[in-house]
Amino acid sequence: MSDMPWLTLIGLGEDGPEGLSPASQAALSEADVIMGPPRHLNLLPDDGKTRRISWPVPFADGIPELMKLRGRPVAVLASGDPFWFGAGSVITRDLGVHEWRAFPGTSSFSLTAARMGWPLEHTTCLGLHAAPLSRLRPHLAPEARLIVLLRDGQAIHDLGAYLTDQGFGDSTLTVFEALEGPWENRTDTRADAATEHAFSHPVCVALTVMGQGKALPRTSGLPDDFFDHDGQITKTPMRAVTLSTLAPCKYERLWDIGSGSGSIAIEWLLSDPTTEAIAIETRPDRTKRIKANADTLGVDGLRVITGTAPEALGDLPAPDAVFIGGGLSEALLNHLQETLCTGTRLVANAVTLEAEALLTHWQVKLGGTLLRVELSRARPLGAKRGWQAAYPVIQWSVTL
Structure with a gap:
């Protein structure tokens, strides 16, 4: 086997091979096998010699097929830039760095921004x-600009319905079909009128958000009405304090033990798209509610475990931070002390006298900070108003 990589990823536009660089064209001519979506294969002239393989659906089924060709000169066709919401990272994930090379084309995001006159660095780009x-x-916030890639024409109708359901039916949609190809088409419409048009794959949408829908605040402590719950929820002010103490950072993982509604884990994930979170909850009805809350607020990657800590923690990937909102016990704290890595941040909230005594004992034992939070809200009191106090919350935070 030569030193030349056996696999070449080529970003192909809808205009076919004419726009490819000389290096990309050379890689195509040298390949024994070309794999790609049927529409891309159909753009290439058939030389009668090179074997062509249509990439199967679902996409994952094509990886074993590709690996059978390992060592032979293979070109894989992808749309635009394979490493921007494309297939590149999945295809090369288990390959050595010397086994492959890539010649990206112009991405759909760049083409759409150029058509719209939008600064790409100030535009949110999503592959859905x-x-x-x-x-x-x-x-979703008024005046936000997004460029969204979707699976097919029907997905444009789904997008319009979703935006309308969220209160953003006034949003403007500019739909591009077959960008930079001979059949490129542009349609300007509104989210609530998207079903009046028919669209064909491949599609890309430039979206300007408009309407009266509720934008998600960017600070921690979302209003409680963003979450469906049965009363088992860390309320807004205390949630803001708790997330500030947990201090999520990029690429960090949280265990949310006794998750209730999932509010802490969900807001952890909302802090940055690189974060991870696992919610552990004993009651199946609550785990179902946690998943629904996560899906509604756009963090569908939340992992939810139905079980009791510490028994349910054994096979989980190690956390960077742990929050105990329910199920606090001596056995759980002992388990966490014995098994968690040095440097793990631990935060526990307690309301009962028994839980307060337990946290006080452990603060003496391991150090850290004890915080007592007392909150009151103004409520009607006869013809006037008075303060109604909530139960005080004791918070213990420590770095193991």
Whole structure:
């Protein structure tokens, strides 16, 4: 086997091979096998020699097929830039760095921004070919600009319905079909009128958000009415304090033990798209509610475990931070002390006298900070108003 990589990823536009660089054209001519979507294969002239393989659906089924060709000169065709919401990272994930090379084309995002006159650095770009439309939710705010890739023409109708349901039916949609190809087409419409038009794959949407829908605040402590719950929820003010203490950072993972409504784990994930979270909850009805809340707020990647801590923690990937909102016990704290890595941040909230005594004991044992939070709200008191106090919350935070 030569030193030349056996696999070449080529970003192909809808105009076919004419726009390819000389290096890309050379890689195509040298390939024994070309894999790609049927529409891309159909753009290439047939030399009668090179074997062609249509990439199967679902996409994952094509990886084993590709690996059978390992060592032979293979070209894989992809849309635009394979490494921007494309297939590149999935295809090369288990390959050595010397086994492949890539010649990206112009991405659909760049082409759309050029058509719209939008500065790409100030535009949110999302690939939703196989992801739920709810991933849009954190980005929906009046005047926001988004460029969205979707799986097919029907998905444009789904997008319009989703935006309308969220209160953003006034949003303007500019739909591009077959960007930079001979059949490129542009349609300007509104979200609530998207079903009046028919669209064909491949499609890309430039979206300007408009309407009276509720934008998600960017600070921690979302209003409680963003979450469906049965009363088991860390309320807005205390949630803001708790998330500030947990201090999520990029690429960090949270365990949310006794998750209730999932509010802490969900807001952890909303803090940055690189974060991870696992919610552990004993009651199946609550785990179902946690998943629904996560989907509604656009963090469908939340992992939810039905079980009791510490028994349910054994096989989970190690956390960077742990929050105990329910199920606090001596056994749980002992388990966490014995098994968690040095540097793990631990935050526990308690309301009962028994839980307060337990946290006080552990603060003496391991150090950290004890915080007592007392909140009151103004309520009617006869013809006037008075303060109604909530139960005080004791918070213990420590770095192990």
